[in-house]
Amino acid sequence: MSDMILYFIVQTGFVILAAPLVNGIIKKIKALSQKRTGAPVLQMYYDLFKLFKKTSVVSDVSSWIFRVTPYIVFATAVAAAMIVPVTTLIKPVWNTGDVILLVYILALGRFFMMLAALDTGSTFGGMGASREAMISALIEPSILVSLITVGLIAKSTAVFPIMTFMQTVQNPLIHPVYLMIFCALLIVIIAETSRIPVDDPSTHLELTMVHEAMLLEYSGRSLALMELAAAIKQLVFITLLVNLFLPHDQLIGIHGIAAIGISLLIYLAKVFIAALLIGIVEVNTVKLRLFSIPNLAALSFILSFIGFLQFFAFGG
Amino acid sequence: MLLVLKNIGEQNNLFLAAVMLYLIAAVFALALMKHHKLCNLVTNTICMAAALIGIAAAILRISTDTILTPVTIFESRITFLFLEIKIDQLSAFFVLCLSVLVLCVSIYSIGYNSHYYQKRNVGFFNFLYASFIMSMLMVIISGNAIFFYLSWEAMSLISYFLVIFESEHEENRRAGRLYIIMTHLGTAFLLIGFMIMFAYTQSFDMFGSSELIPEMAKNLMFICFLIGFGTKAGVIPLHIWLPYAHPAAPSNVSALMSGFMIKTAIYGLIRFVLCYLQVQQVWWGAVILCIGIVSAVLGVAYAIMEHNIKRLLAFHSVENIGIILIGLGVSFIAAAQNNDFLSGLALVAALLHTFNHALFKGGLFLGAGSLQYATHTKDIEKLGGLIHKMPVTAVMVLCFSLAISAIVPFNGFISEWLTYQALFLNINMGMAGQNILSILSIAALALSGALAAACFVKLFGISFLGLPRSDDAAQAKEVPLAMNIGMGILAALCLIIGVFPAVFVKLADQVAGSILGASVVETLQSGFMSATVPLAVSENSIAPAEILAALAVVILMVLLTLRLCFGKLKARKYGTWDCGFESINARMQYTATGFSKPIRIVLSILYRPGRKVVIEKGESDYFPKSVKYQVWTEPIFEKYLYNPVIRVLKSGSEKMICLVQTGSVHVYLLYIFISILALMFYNRVV
Known part of the structure; x- marks a missing residue:
């Protein structure tokens, strides 16, 4: 029972609280690389706090879909966070953490987000939803092929067994199979979290925006929930990436609460590295034209497919 | 109640009672032709009663293992020509599928048909409707190939009349023509298959053994059945009739056609290939898997481009048949390799998706009917804002849309998850071809799922959300209660199966177990029966009920926390952001x-x-x-595959007529002479 409570606290509380920090770090890296001081790392917390208090404006064209969507999107992000463990030292008590479920539960949130964008009758919303539909369709095959390939090696599709298995692999990234899949997943993450080169989180220009266009009509508390949900989703994907390909739990010799504490600290360090990586990618690339994204998605799919071929069709 | 029925002992009687009730419904429809309202009410009520009996009979049959004695309903002097009813668990499962759908569609029809009153011959329509259901039921419960063939033909012909029911539009007549040509092309192949069967075994018994048939003939039979049933199922490239015929038929009929009629082909494939021929070769499964992949991806890809709501849904039927075939393909591959567990699992996935598709696609076609009833258009570009005018319909169409996009927590996800698991287990070290095919199927499933979501965001978002795009949409009203009840039952079932899948998986498992001899559920971990226990394949498990509970808890916690920390939600109504110009239209x-x-x-x-x-x-x-x-967009298959063939056939037959019919009596006498010679020669040889 105590395990269960600990798992839920760490998986939800910890992830929800840490999620905005990642955005802060990425923004800081971008600012520093441009010789600016930039906003404080904790800026997103201040923004969220402010937005939660504000009155929201609701379009009079919209229906109940527009109003419930922020809660559904937030709930699916948190549910996804419950599926992807931040450390393998706490055993998840609910055994429903499946990679296929992870993808389809995020699809629920996305479905409602796209509907809400169309709900207000605003052209921006339609544009964002239409682009999001395209990008998600292109990226879905590669995310499932790469996660299932890792699952095949670990002989399970559930996230926790896969992660436990990866702890036993010495330096996964020197194996070509894992390297391919790591790269494929990195592209997936960039696309799923609406970052450069797929989407630009800091723009509000109708020519370029995708995710922001869908949120355009939101304000106040609803906006805060949507932003926080996006940050949680980003952290969930980063967690998946770092815990699969940079395993660390086998390095900790001891057991118990202390080990969990150490594990969480190392996890935070890894998240910091991943944020650094994403920040560097974001600084060094430009946003792609919308119709060049298929090439990027194809690259991701081919990487994951080659990873699969290497191991399962031709052995080792 | 169920126990009493069981004690009667003769479950066959229940199935026969259902058939008889449909017949009575058809007769009543004709008898009460003059009184539109009464006729509609009576016919549909009798159909509902028949459906309820069908559901009870099917559930009883699936849960008992006893072999029922076949019932002969017609005998003739010719030894092989007799009509016999034989119901095993597979038939019963499809009867269940049909009966659930018929129950809901009949309730819906009470309201829907009201727009035909005093305009069309409601009696004749209901006559066709009831006899169509009866013919589908007979296809499923027929015990030999002759009876199967006759019912199949009846089903095709009656559905043809239903397709051209609104025959004043040229496009409907064209759709009917295309449909009847394609469906007979398929039936011809089935007939060849049955003839090969008879040639070697001297019987049309499809429950018998196929040991006497040599290997090559079995391969040939498989190809005939694949083309024959593939045409009815609408797999690519034999799908071209589907996007024309489904929109042409009245919506309640399209719900039956798309929800069940195309599934009779799936029944046929399982019955004749898996049960009768006992899958001999791995390539049979591989071919079906490839067809499944192509149909799943291309079906949804074409659906996205359609703005006629019923054509869009018709293309989605192609997609879902593809998904069912992916499951079936894996099942056939595993059966050929004697891997009973995997074969059973894949078959369970395919059967469950068949059932699920009947529910949500039937529901979506009914939803399309409601939209047409309220706005008189099938074009979604002319709709918009209907969520305010038709709130109940909107909620139900949203449920079906989520279900068909395989989104948690609806039933589409459960069967797709099982299909993913079957594909996952189909990948083993070293078998390159099979592995590549399986991982491509996984990619295809993922792609079709995401594209389906995109498509249904479009369908729901454009037709129900935003501002109305035409006067018809602006003046729409909620449809009659009966229509909403019919759809509501289907929507509730979609959610129930999605949240508590175990019972339904168990049902499909008993059917698969009766075919393959091994139960999947028993070899799986943890008890499958109780609703809260997760679905588990090996160590992989999902528990949709827990997921739903988690989502609900999170939402409640958020509402509570925000309320406590930041006070009551303050919201102000204002126009949509219009960039400072005049208001948005x-x-x-x-x-x-x-x-x-x-x-x-x-x-x-x-x-x-x-x-x-x-x-x-x-x-x-x-x-x-x-x-x-x-x-x-260009219809590739029609332009590059069918049109050239039609052109060659047409010019070829024109030339043949000139050659054969010369107009000279001498030549005709020569023809007669040659025919007599040929017949005499044939008699000598045989």
């Missing part, structure tokens, strides 16, 4: 064409889109009088 919204444009461009190699812009110039170039924009 309906024409400024995104259209369905616009919504699907990115996908049209990305997949332009598939669609070969074209466009035409006609500008009528005004006084100044900057103020044209009118601009017409037209965009279309």
